[in-house]
Amino acid sequence: MRIGLFIDDYLPSVHGVATSTATYKQALEDLGHEVFVVAPKVEDYDDYDDHVIRMPSSKNYVFEKREMAYIYPGLAKRLDEYDFDVVHSQTQFYLGVLAHSVAKRQNIPHVTTIHTLYTELIDDYPFMVTAGLIAATVAFPVVLRTKPIMPKMSREQIRELDRSKIKDMLSRQGWRLTAAFANKCDACLSPSKHLAKILVDEGGLTTPYYIFPNSIDxxxxxxxxxxxxxxxxxxxxxxxxxxxxxxxxxxxxxxxxxxxxxxxxxxxxxxxxxxxxxxxxxxxxxxxxxxxxxxxxxxxxxxxxxxxxxxxxxxxxxxxxxxxxxxxxxxxxxxxxxxxxxxxxxxxxxxxxxxxxxxxxxxxxxxxxxxxxxxxxxxxxxxxxxxxxxxxxFDSETMAKKLVGLYQRLIDARRELEE
Structure with a gap:
């Protein structure tokens, strides 16, 4: 099958999500599947891999000058030529939104993996996290075509909040937004049980979810x-x-x-x-x-x-x-x-x-x-x-086989609905 993996920060960055994505790519290819990674373009870096699709990007100075992809109308159409069987987003933001659009255009399953406890970054990166939550609160209802996802508090209540309660409110809002994205997908993967529980209890996750730990060679x-x-x-x-x-x-x-x-x-x-x-x-x-x-x-x-x-x-x-x-x-x-x-x-x-x-x-x-x-x-x-x-x-070959099984079930289920 043809698989598209969408990620906001890929190689040459060295971190858990990039490593996990690269590992799954290799393991899936070893099983005979064709795997493309869709990631932001990085200046002065050559992938030496024609199956890495780089999107136009610019540096995001809010968070360590990382390259972040541009998202604009018509971008998803550029990926029609790849004719994916399934797309799998490793992010719920920039290129996660693009994966959502590609899945809708090509009428294929969209799987997303929630890798990070984003809201736990509030203390260390208050501006970045708060700005991201505000942007997602405004953008998600538009791009996902959902009802507005707003904090469950009145303006007067918000004004009276102390710092710790503001953090709690932002945290709950973050989980609601993350779950709202996942609820527009065909399946949500969590590398751990405790994260899946938070998504259900705090975020309101309703889409089918599966525990898929990260894997390594x-x-x-x-x-x-x-x-x-x-x-x-x-x-x-x-x-x-x-x-x-x-x-x-x-x-x-x-x-x-x-x-x-x-x-x-x-x-x-x-x-x-x-x-x-x-x-x-x-x-x-x-x-x-x-x-x-x-x-x-x-x-x-x-x-x-x-x-x-x-x-x-x-x-x-x-x-x-x-x-x-x-x-x-x-x-x-x-x-x-x-x-x-x-x-x-x-x-x-x-x-x-x-x-x-x-x-x-x-x-x-x-x-x-x-x-x-x-x-x-x-x-x-x-x-x-x-x-x-x-x-x-946690060997990558074992986990890749399980992942392919999930992809195939989702593809078969979609085909049955169309018949």
Missing amino acids: TKKYRHARAIDSPIAKKRGEKFIICVARLSPEKRQMALVEAMPHIADETIKLVLVGGGPYERELRDRVAELGLEDRVIFTGMCSSAQVASLLKQADVFALASYHFDNQPMTFLEAAAAGLPIVYCDERLTEALTPKNSILTGGIEGEDFARVLTDILSDREKLKRLSAGALRVAKA
């Missing part, structure tokens, strides 16, 4: 070599690794502040990634005198990330009530790494066989768990073996 991480890592590791050293965008919502600061509470100075923290929070993190490292114990790698290729994970001893992530199903958990598990985390809502790829939930969300809470694991060779070995077993359930 487990072979890539099993076969990676520590010797190929871009950083050196001395004999006797142990590495705690965190692979995530350096931003407030990922809370790398908690990991930095855990290090003074870990007495063994052969234990080091490796922060992989780039982002707007790097300066603050580096300043805190200097303030705590941790320059020799915290390593910043900067942005790394996927191959480098695989070798860095293979080189490490344990994976840690301090994000709290933000992430949905982090791809890095899957990558860490496939590399055989135990996982230490603090968000009790996360479940996918996390079991007592391969992970430990901290008792709190601060640096000292992480320090206690990390010290315990890294000082107990048998526990480390047992959790590592468990990680490899857990990762098998």
Whole structure:
């Protein structure tokens, strides 16, 4: 079948949604399907892939100068020549709206995946999130042809709200808008159960939904070599690794502040990634005198990330009530790494066989768990073996076959309606 994957921020960006989309593209192609990715055009970047369709775009300076595609009347018509059998949006905004239009024009199923807890970004990016909610509140009824999706409060009530209640109102509005988009699709996918529950309970999701965890090519991480890592590791050293965008919502600061509470100075923290929070993190490292114990790698290729994970001893992530199903958990598990985390809502790829939930969300809470694991060779070995077993359930080939099955059922159902 011919599949169109629509995404607002694709390669060369390195983040969970882009990685998940690229992984599914490859896995679906390996199964014999023709897969196109529709994404914004990125200046000075060559895809070397004629199945990546780049849309005209410009930099969005509200959010880290990312390229965002233009959406204008007649754009969907340009994609008629591809004659898709199904479209699958990885976003509910710019190119998600385009996917909706393409599906309507070509009379084909539209599947959408809700990847991100968007409203959890309100504290860190108040202007961006608030502006986005206002724009979507105005635009969605027009482009989706739905009734106005307005906050369920009077103007007088809104005026009397304090800051915390305003945040709650914006959060509920965000979920209603996200669910409104999904309700115009043939199916909604969620990588985790807890996100699906929020969409139903808070957003009013009514379209059929399915839990489809992200997937990875487990072979890539099993076969990676520590010797190929871009950083050196001395004999006797142990590495705690965190692979995530350096931003407030990922809370790398908690990991930095855990290090003074870990007495063994052969234990080091490796922060992989780039982002707007790097300066603050580096300043805190200097303030705590941790320059020799915290390593910043900067942005790394996927191959480098695989070798860095293979080189490490344990994976840690301090994000709290933000992430949905982090791809890095899957990558860490496939590399055989135990996982230490603090968000009790996360479940996918996390079991007592391969992970430990901290008792709190601060640096000292992480320090206690990390010290315990890294000082107990048998526990480390047992959790590592468990990680490899857990990762098998998320292999990209297995998940791609399930996805194709869903696509085919939706295509068949639409054809039956037309007969």
